[in-house]
Amino acid sequence: MSVKLQSSIAADETVIEMTNVNKWYGDFHVLKDINLTVAKGERIVICGPSGSGKSTLIRCINHLEEHQEGKIVVNDAHLDKNLKNITSIRRDVGMVFQQFNLFPHMTILENLCFAPVWARNLPRGEAEATALKYLDRVGIGAQKDKYPGQLSGGQQQRVAIARSLCMNPSIMLFDEPTSALDPEMIKEVLDVMIELADTGMTMLCVTHEMSFARSVADRVIFMDEGEIVEENEPHAFFDSPKVDRTQKFLSQILSH
């Protein structure tokens, strides 16, 4: 419970603010009037059935998807069409993908040094020192000279997390980070994420790992049909969901 207290202390500082955000893919309305405020250090889990718009929602935050209506403010910077603005927001917002998306033509160490060297203009030596620090933290220091194709899925995802951390982001987005992993590898990735949460990182995580949501999240958001249906702190969310749609989803996902 002490963890919960910390986050409520920091809650006065808003780092992400989405106001009436709408997005369409052609005629398909994916995001409908999304309003979401994230405080510094807050850990949010977003869940919902597939196609509910949860991935699209977090991909709008670093502008991998463009929203058509509404306002998104990240760390006091407006997200608009200004490329310089977008790039500077992206440097501060890390993202971890379902498919890892490591660069297969680079070694693990090169993967980690790429963005610090080419986007932050850090000297290579300094970038490598940071990279090795994070690789050790996720437990892959010994594999630094291998190529991504030589690692297991769980190792690749841990490298991907370390790669994002090398840019020293203030916010981390996770887009179903364990969905492409074999069951025996999910834990090693979740452990890294839990450790990251303990450092006070602001995290938005799309996941179906409900045990992770229960133990780590400050807030759980349930989405369906492009809308935020329900949001609450995890105990209340899991134990007494208010909306029937949420109840149905939880019974489906927790029944097995």
Added chain:
Amino acid sequence: MADKTLTFKPSAARPAPSTQIKALAWLRSNLFGSWFDTLITLLISAILISFVPDLLKWLFIDATYSGDDAICRINGGACWPFIGDKFQVLMIGVYPQDLAWRPAVSAIALILLAYLTYSNRLRGAVLIAAWFILPIIALFLIRGSFGMQSVDQSSWGGLMLSIMLALVGVIVSIPCGVMLALGRHYGSPVTKVLCVTFIELLRGVPLITILFMASVMMPLFLPAELVINNLLRIQIGMILFSSAYMAEVVRGGLQAILKGQAEASLSLGVSPAKTVAMIIVPQALRHVLPPLVGRCIALFKDTSLVIIVGLLDFLGMIKGAALDTAWLGFQAEAYVFAAFVYWAVCYSLSLYGRKLEQRGPQSNR
């Protein structure tokens, strides 16, 4: 709970079944497997027996290795002293004999750079820069700049000219092809139309036509004060032609790159231009290395067409040598030698490409 826990012990691995086959069994299964296989085997054997011994006899046994045309005529076989006599002309054309070290040095530099590329000593930007600088230095050396005795372009020829045309063609047309492919794949609608038009226009015209246009028509459209020599015009024509093909090869590679690669790079705050240059293009080129090497080989062979617009490349020199009155009647040797040299260069390129493919992360998959 009284039961003892069973301990799992993996069973010992057995060696794979032997795949060694005796020679006779190999013959039976591969050459005489059925009546049809037997028929084909016998037919091909008959064809080979009918001409291979005669060919070997002409090429080596009855051949003359030293002497002059009179001895050749008595021996009746292939006349190799003829090739020896013409060797320098075939290699460097009428380039001054006492300056022959210049193309020789350039050739050695080329082989050295190819070795450094293969052995991974040079990487990244340095490697790319080296491949752009090499032909420039070679050109200055062969032309004779910086106070050296200059050699007019009209006396460049032979294999040297063929290799120069192909090398400069490849080195310039790959980046042009990459730009065209990027324009076609990622560009705005206007860029896309421009790139597609260029590519389809150039691909729809035979190389001969482009060479004629470069040689004959280009001077008519250029302002009078802008004089570009024939060699450069033809080189430009070849680059344009080759770029269109390279663009289509590279486009295939771009299509194979998953969207997540660009997204990962962009989400790290890397600019779109750097993402394309350092994440997308290197991977795309690696994917299409085999067809890219194929285009290089094709371009080298295509250089033999420049004979039509008055340049004396390797094949041009072969043709000239075959008409020499001192060695009349030995055309066959000249063309056999030409075929051998073209084959040797192209096969080396093909092997080199295969070695490059085997290197790097793809082979670990």
